[in-house]
Amino acid sequence: MTIIDRIFLLLTGLIAAYMVYYFFKKNNEKKCSCNLYFILSFLVLLVAGLILIFSGWGALANNFVAVVAGLIPFGLATGLIAKHYKKNEFWYGILMLIGLILIAYTRYAGAVKLGKIVYPIFHAIAGLTIFFIPIILKMKGKVSSNYLFVTLGGTLIGLGGIALAFLKAGKQLLFFSQSFVLMILAPLLFFTALFFMLGFTKE
8 A cells, every 4th residue: 555545545534534523413403314324334434444544455355344344335325215215214224234244244154156246236236326316316406416426426436346346256347457446446435535525515
């Protein structure tokens, strides 16, 4: 990990810390379970970034880190459902919980074949949720164009998550080789956090 990587991760952590504060304050103003999901996601992003800064990319091989990191896209996706499609919150949350449990099982039980299926599927579901909801809401005129930054953030985190999932499964997604993924991961996390901040705070 280079010094530039660590700078990007530090900036990502600062944005994540601000977003935790932002949604905590927002939840105090108006209670919504969606804010709790968002707080969880950005809190995990903050902690994950700090772990990577001090431990390097080797921390990605840690089973606990890999499993908990899934809370970032899963929490954001569930938060969007809870905020805009409240009636679907329970079952979508159950779906994401099942995905998290299966991911944990594949990591700790060494179920490689199952992991090749579980990782891409659930990361794709969460990523597509984050991608499409702002677009649908914008088309219906319910949000401003700024909310589409959430879509951009979802695109980046989806690509990164799926790419890492394929690498862990021993396969390569398109040109996302291990060296390439590790080269772009820190700036990708930074721009993901930046786009989410712009989207959520200026919707």
